[in-house]
Amino acid sequence: MATFRLQIFSEPTRNSKGNLRVRRIGLGTVYRFFLFNDLIMQCTFIMNKDLRLNRVYKLDTRVAPAEVTCDNELRIVSSEGILYLRGDQAEIRRWARVINSRLE
Numbered sequence: 001m002a003t004f005r006l007q008i009f010s011e012p013t014r015n016s017k018g019n020l021r022v023r024r025i026g027l028g029t030v031y032r033f034f035l036f037n038d039l040i041m042q043c044t045f046i047m048n049k050d051l052r053l054n055r056v057y058k059l060d061t062r063v064a065p066a067e068v069t070c071d072n073e074l075r076i077v078s079s080e081g082i083l084y085l086r087g088d089q090a091e092i093r094r095w096a097r098v099i100n101s102r103l104e
Contacts, residue, residue: 002091004086007073008082059078074095
């Protein structure tokens with residue numbers, strides 16, 4: 001479990017004519033993320049200190065879906081899209097290492 005700021009999320013979508021395009025969402029919102037062997041859950045804090053599930057990212061697209069970018073962001077490629085997270089640098093590096101070693 002870690003708290004990160006969502007920088008950008010890019011996901012493939014189709015427009016009204018059915019053409020494939022990429023939708024980029026740059027939120028800058030802070031979320032709580034939970035890492036499991038094959039997925040990441042993105043949650044939001046709600047007023048009574050409970051969590052609300054926002055999105056689930058599956059980690060099944062690559063053997064090593066996570067990397068730390070030159071901007072010290074965690075880049076994660078999932079079947080839902082590409083996720084960029086910013087937070088504590090030690091936590092970013094730890095998550096990249098854990099995600100990429102999940103199949104070992």
